[in-house]
Amino acid sequence: MKAKTRPGSDSLKIPGLQIVLDPLTSLINSGLKSTYHQLEVLGTQLAATIEQITMDESQLVTLEQIKSAHNYLKTRPDMVRTPTLMHVQSLFEEHLPKDASGKGMGIDLFMKMENMQTTGSFKIRGVLNQMRKIEKRYGDKAKLVTMSAGNYGKAFAHCVGKRTTKSVCYMPLTAPKNRVTTIEGMGVEVRQVKTEELQPCVDRLVAEEGYIYCHSFDCPNLIAGNGSSAIELLEDVCDPDVVLVCCGGGGLVSGVATTLSLLGHRNCRVYAVEPEGAPSMKESFKVRQPVKLPKVSTVAGGLAPPYAGTLTYKHCHWYVEDVILVSDAEILEALKVLYNRGIRAEPSGCAAMAALFSGKVPDVEGKKVVVYVTGGNVSCAEMKKFIGEEDS
CATH class of the missing domain: 3.40.50.1100 (Rossmann fold)
Structure with a gap:
């Protein structure tokens, strides 16, 4: 679990620091008889924790900014409160992950339908x-x-x-x-x-x-506005355990994860989901700074900026549990499943569902899992190409 205490807090109370101190104490008590891998993991955790402790708090969006954006957006006739589909696991039972014996994991599934937003996306x-x-x-x-x-x-x-x-x-x-x-x-x-x-x-x-x-994702006002969707979500699902959000530039997952944490849901694990062919945030997590990719290639064009934003990386690094990668084949399979359930979603809007269907999300057994369907801007011709002639 990533540390989610607000930067600037007493460092001794930061959970991430304890993650480092516990194994260090164990190593000392055992006479430092440890493998190279254990020391490598310890070093990585220590570096990440130091980075979090020293992060500039002023660069992160505040709860006041998010609430201000939410209150403003509620007054706008050209923005709607998107629905959350509740307890819909039975619609996708055959596609949800199974345990080792082949039994279902008892997931309680919710879907935040941003594909139904004005202009077709969040x-x-x-x-x-x-x-x-x-x-x-x-x-x-x-x-x-x-x-x-x-x-x-x-x-x-x-x-x-x-x-x-x-x-x-x-x-x-x-x-x-x-x-x-x-x-x-x-x-x-x-x-x-x-x-x-x-x-x-x-x-x-x-x-x-x-x-x-006007930056398309690396902007504090965008992040705050996107956070309004998480406020809506909590009105429908008061205690989510896991939230999966499609990630391109990271503006939506930054807003969602920040809002959930600042409203007290620090034990809720928020995962960013990227295509394997455009893993800018995943690669940024590896080196602990925003990176630019030499090349991106994915069917999910809306999730394929060639670089991670400076601001979105900082928010994701602090508030997002991890980044999950999905293949184009997994994205298109999720698109087909949603289509067959009457849900129109573009490939970029299906990545989060693909992560769940492919069994890549850890520790979901018996959990309340929220999946963001982030966009539905796909033409009939494109949909026919994606789902295949036999399904159309």
């Missing part, structure tokens, strides 16, 4: 709160620029497309054509460039033409 939560702060600081005439593979761009366009001031969304050349036309149709100019040129193009527009950059 993104609108963070974007609305982000725009609220930008307008307060720069007014409603500021020229805005972002980059997105789809869902953030759609939420961004929903919020700014009707303004008279020009806004630009840079998209990779690999972005599906229907995503491009959707964003353009909502009033935002789309400029498609190679993936490696996205950030330089945005930076150039900011430096030379005075645009304000």
